[in-house]
Amino acid sequence: MPQNIVIPQHRKVYEILRSHITEGVFHEGDLLPSENELCTVHKVTRPTIRKALDRLVNEGYIVRHQGKGSIVKGVPKGVGILSLTGTTSAIGQDNLLTHIVIKPEIRNWQEAFTFPLNQREVESGCIYMERLRLVNNKPVFFDITMIPNINLPRFTSRNFENKSLFDVLRKYYQVEVKGGEQKLLSIVADERLMEYFKVGPGHPVLQLNRKIETNRPGFYIYSQVFCNTAEYALYGIF
Amino acid sequence: MPQNIVIPQHRKVYEILRSHITEGVFHEGDLLPSENELCTVHKVTRPTIRKALDRLVNEGYIVRHQGKGSIVKGVPKGVGILSLTGTTSAIGQDNLLTHIVIKPEIRNWQEAFTFPLNQREVESGCIYMERLRLVNNKPVFFDITMIPNINLPRFTSRNFENKSLFDVLRKYYQVEVKGGEQKLLSIVADERLMEYFKVGPGHPVLQLNRKIETNRPGFYIYSQVFCNTAEYALYGIF
DNA sequence: CCTTTCAACTTGTATTTACAAGTAAAATAG
DNA sequence: CTATTTTACTTGTAAATACAAGTTGAAAGG
Numbered sequence: 001m002p003q004n005i006v007i008p009q010h011r012k013v014y015e016i017l018r019s020h021i022t023e024g025v026f027h028e029g030d031l032l033p034s035e036n037e038l039c040t041v042h043k044v045t046r047p048t049i050r051k052a053l054d055r056l057v058n059e060g061y062i063v064r065h066q067g068k069g070s071i072v073k074g075v076p077k078g079v080g081i082l083s084l085t086g087t088t089s090a091i092g093q094d095n096l097l098t099h100i101v102i103k104p105e106i107r108n109w110q111e112a113f114t115f116p117l118n119q120r121e122v123e124s125g126c127i128y129m130e131r132l133r134l135v136n137n138k139p140v141f142f143d144i145t146m147i148p149n150i151n152l153p154r155f156t157s158r159n160f161e162n163k164s165l166f167d168v169l170r171k172y173y174q175v176e177v178k179g180g181e182q183k184l185l186s187i188v189a190d191e192r193l194m195e196y197f198k199v200g201p202g203h204p205v206l207q208l209n210r211k212i213e214t215n216r217p218g219f220y221i222y223s224q225v226f227c228n229t230a231e232y233a234l235y236g237i238f
Numbered sequence: 239m240p241q242n243i244v245i246p247q248h249r250k251v252y253e254i255l256r257s258h259i260t261e262g263v264f265h266e267g268d269l270l271p272s273e274n275e276l277c278t279v280h281k282v283t284r285p286t287i288r289k290a291l292d293r294l295v296n297e298g299y300i301v302r303h304q305g306k307g308s309i310v311k312g313v314p315k316g317v318g319i320l321s322l323t324g325t326t327s328a329i330g331q332d333n334l335l336t337h338i339v340i341k342p343e344i345r346n347w348q349e350a351f352t353f354p355l356n357q358r359e360v361e362s363g364c365i366y367m368e369r370l371r372l373v374n375n376k377p378v379f380f381d382i383t384m385i386p387n388i389n390l391p392r393f394t395s396r397n398f399e400n401k402s403l404f405d406v407l408r409k410y411y412q413v414e415v416k417g418g419e420q421k422l423l424s425i426v427a428d429e430r431l432m433e434y435f436k437v438g439p440g441h442p443v444l445q446l447n448r449k450i451e452t453n454r455p456g457f458y459i460y461s462q463v464f465c466n467t468a469e470y471a472l473y474g475i476f
Numbered sequence: 477c478c479t480t481t482c483a484a485c486t487t488g489t490a491t492t493t494a495c496a497a498g499t500a501a502a503a504t505a506g
Numbered sequence: 507c508t509a510t511t512t513t514a515c516t517t518g519t520a521a522a523t524a525c526a527a528g529t530t531g532a533a534a535g536g
């Protein structure tokens with residue numbers, strides 16, 4: 001049963017321009033080719049090009065100025081998914097080290113943090129894992145991830161040491177993050193967090209409960225993140 | 239010198255539909271009139287209608303389904319600008335009360351929270367205001383807003399008791415929020431926050447520093463929000 | 477009565493055409 | 507040389523048209 005998916009022209013153009021920005025063909029501040037130039041290059045008409053550019057604007061890759069052109073803004077840092085920043089300067093991913101506390105295992109669940117589950121999710125059970133993230137060898141994040149065990153063959157035997165969880169889901173299971181909701185609160189560290197973060201009693205910790213939507217209808221990823229923001233604040237764009 | 243601003247048709251349609259959703263003409267799950275119906279009602283063509291609907295989709299007011307129609311999703315809770323949710327159930331805006339601690343006044347500034355300012359911003363000075371937000375008569379938010387004093391006639395004399403700051407900026411000054419960046423951290427309440435939130439020492443508080451982009455190039459709004467998340471967590475979608 | 481087919485909707489994609497409005501650099505007038 | 511105007515670009519808005527593709531309910535068939 002071949003998928004036989006037809007990808008619209010405006011999406012193709014979007015993907016090409018997007019990859020050109022993320023892969024460094026265009027740099028911050030560069031002027032994109034004009035809309036008419038893009039028309040001739042990609043053999044489509046202006047509304048089609050403009051639809052692709054509209055999406056790039058929405059996602060923060062470019063800005064447009066009437067009379068001037070489309071200016072590359074760079075690769076958006078967050079898009080809702082928070083990344084971290086130091087108080088001094090930006091931190092490359094190189095300094096981020098992941099330690100797996102509990103390897104992915106099948107568990108029963110009744111709810112996912114504060115989010116209610118539907119019957120299908122409860123019956124399927126979940127894949128549970130805990131990770132501790134170190135920035136410059138200091139523990140900053142502790143996160144718990146719960147994924148409904150639905151149509152994810154051999155998931156628990158995969159290696160997550162270096163790969164991002166979302167990269168694995170996208171590459172091997174065609175699961176893509178489309179959006180989600182999150183609740184943020186400030187708490188004081190309990191004993192477990194005091195141990196993980198190596199902090200004393202009364203230390204404030206940021207807690208995130210997230211329900212992440214995917215392109216699979218009804219398939220959500222749940223995650224709970226604790227963050228020691230004493231040195232590194234959570235950073236996000238929107 | 240009359241401003242003589244021409245508002246595009248697609249924007250007018252967007253504003254109308256948006257207000258109809260926010261003001262309860264359409265409810266969650268309702269089907270919007272079809273694109274062709276909207277064409278005849280607003281006397282424009284389909285591309286114009288579609289542009290308005292595109293924006294509503296992007297902002298999360300509606301979802302569209304090919305063959306079915308446009309379905310109202312409701313008023314987006316977050317869109318980057320976090321709103322709050324109770325631990326028990328959703329809270330209507332009715333229960334939100336705003337108390338103005340410091341009315342908008344002109345001040346000098348050198349930096350905006352952790353964000354650096356450019357020379358033009360420093361020279362212009364800022365409009366400074368402090369507000370305390372109460373949910374069910376309990377203080378939950380304390381926020382400081384700093385806006386560069388550039389081309390905002392009569393701003394300090396406006397009444398913000400009931401209106402949202404951003405509504406005023408959009409309606410009277412054509413300033414629209416386009417995005418921004420934020421830093422989140424968890425702190426313990428200082429004396430001022432202990433007093434405002436009526437909490438004891440060592441109480442954890444969520445702190446947000448935000449730099450908000452607008453459609454005016456180079457015009458940013460800076461805000462610092464403190465949130466007592468003991469009862470109400472910050473809630474956002476992405 | 478149930479299933480299949482079809483017709484009448486819906487939104488999605490794409491082209492063509494036209495003009496408005498902002499920008500910047502070249503051409504022109506002083 | 508300088509200030510102004512013009513010109514040639516850029517993106518922004520809008521219409522008219524066409525067909526593709528998904529959904530739904532009514533009509534036709536068994």
